[in-house]
Amino acid sequence: MSAELSDLYQQVILDHNRRPRNRGRLPTANRSAHGDNPSCGDQCDVFLRLEGDRIAEISFEGSGCAISQASASLMTTQLKGKTSAEAQKLFKEFHEIVTTGKEPEVISDLAAFAGVHAFPARIKCATLSWHAALNALRGDTVAATTESHKD
Amino acid sequence: MSAELSDLYQQVILDHNRRPRNRGRLPTANRSAHGDNPSCGDQCDVFLRLEGDRIAEISFEGSGCAISQASASLMTTQLKGKTSAEAQKLFKEFHEIVTTGKEPEVISDLAAFAGVHAFPARIKCATLSWHAALNALRGDTVAATTESHKD
Amino acid sequence: MPSPWLRIRDEFPILHQEVNGHPLVYLDNAATTQKPRAVMAALDRFYERDNANVHRGLHALSMRATDAYEGARSRVATFVNAEAPEEIVFTRGTTESINLVASSWGGANLRKGDVILLTEMEHHSNLVPWQLVAQRTGATLRYLPVTGDDGLLDLSQLDRVLTPEVRVFAFTHVSNTLGTINPVADLCARARRVGAVTVIDAAQSIGHMPVDVRAIGCDFLAFSGHKMASVTGIGALYGRKALLDAMPPWQGGGGMISNVDFFESRWKPTPERFEAGTPNFGDAVALGAACDFLDTLGREEIRRHDGALARLAYERLSALPGIRVLGPKGERGGLVSFAFESLHAHDVVTFADEDGIALRGGHHCNQPLMRRLGLTSTARASFYVYNEEREVDALVASLRRTLKFFGLQG
């Protein structure tokens, strides 16, 4: 297996893909949003229980490739307990990682996604659940979609 | 001058172009038709005085290249005195001459147009006045046009 | 003379490269085919010797270019056995051809109460243009169902949906996801009985088998050059002359008018009426050369070759654990789609690429069909004249490795 491919399908990712965390509807959710990536058929629903401005609980449901499923799973572990602003900041970091391959400043599991940058067509897969989560945070009802011209 | 070009601009043609016969409106006309060749802007009006089924008089007006003007002029000299059926037959002969370069069976000035066949884009120029004349004979009011896909 | 099939891979320079350290195995031919030397040479030769704008030109190059362009039209006309070259309108491809019919014929002929009949297996390109014209005219859409994983049209439903309100019946010749070859001549005959106009999407058949518009008996047929060994940017719409002649223009501009005034214009006859602006005569020449190339191989032989590889792939793939292979078991076009229970098509395609194998993964512009089959995406292997059995072997071996990596050996 090439270095690029083993970078893409890192142990962390395979693990989250095989045993996704926080998967399933959240019965106590007070926010949710849907995201899709129509050009590949990936789908993702994100459920939040916001307490004030803080994400008390989070879960996801969806279908898609290993990258998108692992990303959603990992995201839930990262966003739990964060405020809206902190979530935004994390996404910015994550976006930087998947588009440039740059390692994050603080050590974090998000670094597992650095391999994505070598596969530009897969960036959408990695960011879909994040877009849905941010929409849910903003209370947007429009489905998130990764179909902008770039990313 | 190449053989093709001197075949195209034969003496007969240059002569008819310089001194067109039967040019101008025919005051006694009882039939007329307009023809145009929109892709080059050529225009031609043909005026007939029919007596029974016979062309008693014929004239043309128009503008266009030397080939189209000479063709109209020569046509008037050929059609005068002919019946509708004879005119049709002559046009068929003429069409054959300009598209294939084949000499007509009986010696005729129409043979001067045999050189046209080497210049397919000019076939329309040579046939415009004929189309108008046949329309006039048929009593068609729609303008003749050379804009079919072929010829 | 040696068979043109013997050294066929030599004709395709692109095949002789390595991808990720492995010889390229190109199995994405339903998306676009590769181009033989003969086609590229025809294109280069045209631009090196004869290039000038066509029509209206009286100088030598323009006359040669016009002959080359109209020669390509005649060549395409004989390729599909049209009655006359005027029945061929050059377009960018299948999608533009169908948009032309839907907008021009549909706009002029459809109204409220009319029905546009499609099938559930249509590509977005034979679906969205009809949705747009339905919105514009008030006509409604109706669908002939597909039977399921074996992917046949449910002909038992045809009488129910093909009623006298159906003004147009548009369907694909070969499904780009299922591989199904539809009984197009029968469908056209049935449509004729209710007076419906027929539109065939031949994108997936034109390069792979004989396509004879008179034997089929269709009114319109749309296809793309880039899926039949020619370049992108050129394709054609075949239309019966009587229908084309009665249609209003679609795009306006130079070349399609017979007379323009400041406030109104008159149109040329078909096909020029539908070819506004400078046509893509360069690529039309390449399309003509592609017709020659395919006829040298023989379209019956191509059908046999591509179909045999697809059936072999169908069989071999069916033996893999957790797989669902779509489309008919027997006779099929040169492609096969499949989905794994626990492995997404994107992962499949990415791992195949690692072995130098080019597959397509996704909905293949067949979203409604996918939903109907309870899928969001499949992986697809599609074959062409240069593919070989050993490439099916390579595909199956690669898939086995991928399954192993994900712990899905079964």
Place this chain on the structure above:
Amino acid sequence: MPSPWLRIRDEFPILHQEVNGHPLVYLDNAATTQKPRAVMAALDRFYERDNANVHRGLHALSMRATDAYEGARSRVATFVNAEAPEEIVFTRGTTESINLVASSWGGANLRKGDVILLTEMEHHSNLVPWQLVAQRTGATLRYLPVTGDDGLLDLSQLDRVLTPEVRVFAFTHVSNTLGTINPVADLCARARRVGAVTVIDAAQSIGHMPVDVRAIGCDFLAFSGHKMASVTGIGALYGRKALLDAMPPWQGGGGMISNVDFFESRWKPTPERFEAGTPNFGDAVALGAACDFLDTLGREEIRRHDGALARLAYERLSALPGIRVLGPKGERGGLVSFAFESLHAHDVVTFADEDGIALRGGHHCNQPLMRRLGLTSTARASFYVYNEEREVDALVASLRRTLKFFGLQG
């Protein structure tokens, strides 16, 4: 480094041939230009190495093809100084670009009472699409006049015609018959004051001079690759993003949808929304290469070169007996049209061809302008980067011989 101008004719293989026993003198560049080796090489290289269908593809070739296609989009965006690549929609050429704006923007924004302002010097391609949308929407057409043989827009009339009812003002940058270079930035500024959207037909400027959409301040700009050293079949529409984003799709099909259901669909953002079906990515790559080629020569230098030849031709032709030379005396684009009192343009062109000189004769898709000038046709010589002064000499000598043949020495 030697100037790229030094051996420029070596770059164009087609020029090195004889026509009717004379070296080819190609003066029909306003109809279409010839293609340099660099452009054909880019096209061949793409098909020999990277060809695969773009977007949605996850294998190596598809990713390379997508990069090449989107790279060409970025290249074209910088070529016209757009703010972002998304402002470039690939089309077949100028005509399709204008049809897209007229149909999509016009269809959504025009209604009875609205005025479409054009000029009397528009090419049919910037005229017929507006007639068609006027018929469809009930908007009316209005024209800014041309002054006469010197062929300038009559700006003294602008206030009279550019009223608040004008929703769109579409005009050519350079006239393909008169050679006039219009003051496009001024016209856009004036249009903005009444809130009119501006559409520029850049077919005759794009390959001949710097074209900067931000300096011009236009909303849309349309052009063709084949008139700027690239191949046929590709061109572009520049549109301000805010306007494109608000426009409905035009053609429907694969690639432009974000979601398709059996009965309705959602669209992708611009530019994909306007690129239904497999795009012409092969020729887009060639267009990108043409941008590089022209920038290496320098577009200011090209403007000087082509303009100087046209002014020289204007002067030398004006000395011939019985001639009427059209368009401005001073600054002009790289072409000159002329008409003889007693000699039809077709005869002129046929005799020039005999000397190996390629001219165009006819109405140049400018019928209304021709009528306005009291002409039915002109002959036109148009220049490009490979033309030389000696070719103007050859033209004048040939015309003198023709006049002599017809007994018109004056």
